[in-house]
Amino acid sequence: MSFPRQLARTRRFTTGVPRAFQISPDGARVAFLRGRDGVDTATCLWVHDAERGTDAVLADPHTLGADDENLPPEERARRERLRESGGGIVSYSVDEAFTRAVFTLSGRLFYVDLVGDDTDPRELPATTPVVDPRVSPRGDHVAYVSGGALRVIDIAGAEDDHGDRVLAQDDDEHVTWGLADFVAAEEMDRIRGFWWAPDGSAVLATRVDESAVLRWYVDDPASPEQEPTALRYPAAGTDNPAVRLAVLPVASSAAHRKEGPPAPVWVEWDHEALPYLPTAGWTTGPDGNPTIVFTGQSRDQRTLTLFSADPATGLVAEVRTDTDDVWVEIMPGVPAHTSGGALVWIARDTEGGTRRVYADGRAVSPADVYVRGVVDVDGDRILYSGSPAGRPGDVSLWLVDLGTGLSAPVELPGHGRSQPTDAVAHSGLRSGRLRGDTMVVQHRSMEFTGVRTLVLRNASTETRREVTEIAGLAEAPDLPDPRVTTWRAGAREIPCALVLPSWYQEGGRPLPVLMAPYGGPHAQRVLNARGAYLSAQWFAEQGFAVLIADGRGTPGVGVEWEQSVHLDLAAPVLEDQVDALRDAAERFDCLDTSRVGIHGWSFGGYLAALAVLRRPDVFHAAVAGAPVIDWRLYDTHYTERYLGTPEGEPEAYGRSSLLEDAGKLERPLMMIHGLSDDNVVFAHTQRMSSALLAAGKPHTVLPLSGVTHSPSDPVVAENLLLLQVRFLKDGLKGE
Structure with a gap:
């Protein structure tokens, strides 16, 4: 089997890799998702016994009648935001005591007991289609969304009566309860829209009103009998949805029948000043009672405020406010609280400007660690991730124990090395x-x-640590091990990687260069892991020297590095690609800089098109996949963070748009785009193609019918790689 086909059918070798872990309170058991082998995309729910080191299947979609072709639109949209291309059980939740798990298959609701002898999955008679079910902390109820309404159902009940009831709904078709809006899910990593109180007495939920948001249509001309898909897309400078929070008490089904749905307790803040809701949830207050915590962010993203709220009255109090002259980054895993009540937060150090982890205002992470996020808080222990100083390609874990004073990187067994x-x-x-x-x-x-997936018991005590392993079932790539050299290029020390063919010998004929960047915010490509270079190695085997550079705007280096693209998403990122190429050419004599191609997807596609349009003296052919062409067509939260609004910063949008560059095209350019892409809509490529045609510039457009932002069909994905190689080789034949 060819590597492109293998790459596609294994979902880039992620199928069979354990994921989505939940741990029991005593640490003895771990639930996770994994297929039965490296090509089984119908993911199963498993449990790992950390004492015995054994795994057992709890729920298998093959035996439960899963049908991933019959998913509700809300679930398809949720999976698209998560870039979830697999099937079967793709998410689940467990109760606080780890006695019960719930999940959905084909819009149907199931639960499975995690203790006892009877652990067969059972279906609940919920209103279909079921979206994003969450079991209550006590394991007795399940809240879920159906038809834009937030509902709850009892797990115990008669055969056909489990008290399925509405907690909140609106008659307005533009209003939904309990679902994350587009920009929250796509740009803020908030994929949820409701949260159970710690005692299970209530649900905190979002109410999203999209009536003011632009209505766009995503069409697939290959299916003219189907109506276009309508979506609410908040393009830069236009209206966002109105998002509110409410507490919904959960009464018994009998009381609900008698008294009707509960009256919501509204949690109000200054929506005009802070319209975005990046995070929401609960903690336990000093008095032992549940307390609401959430954050609000300004539209210009220069202010982020943490609030607490009384669930009984909705009364809101400001806890802290962070500001930045450029933007305040939304950091993963915070706010959080230790069992002792300490607020865990990530903020910039006022002296050095680096981000650090704080517990009640005291820094608990070193100043020289690039903090990426808080992973978990367990009692008074804090687990956070980051990169060691000067090593952006490494991502390590640090464990802090506020009780013992421990603060150290998490060390792992040596993978066969004694020391x-x-x-x-x-x-x-x-x-x-x-x-x-x-x-x-x-x-x-x-x-x-x-x-490798390791389970470390007594993790904070090195002398008593016990280690088991959860097996990974992913296929091994049918490809030579990546031949990678990494370094920091030029005066700015740009992280770079050069990937050469396994068969190339020093002193051989110089190779055409293929640059393969992402090059934009929130994504790195130069990483110290073989899996990061599999596609690059395959391209190298076809006869290229593949160069990858993480220039300004990408994470891993520092805050100033990330913010260097403010008000200009074009010039800094392109300059760093050019500088990385020049540095590589000085270091390695195997690069033929008279034949340089570039390819990328999404922001990388934008950068590829940008390169041949503005620097044809350096780049000689480009493949741009799902490229952002005009930033006025991209969403508010992402675009306005970097460029402001089109009305306020028209010059920034002009600098970063590619439409005005159409007349400059001198090199071969292929644009690939899914017609069903609801993230970077096809209009980007269509408008660029129209501008190139108007300028009389030949180019290639490859429209993908039925494909969203990332192709998942194995045949399509395989042929895309083969077509790119052919196009690039033709474009780099030289004079």
């Missing part, structure tokens, strides 16, 4: 979960292929 070097012990990419002093750590590295 691993520091570089091996702390290199690569680590992600994890922590509960009950049990830590699940996933490790990706240049030292081995794939992902």
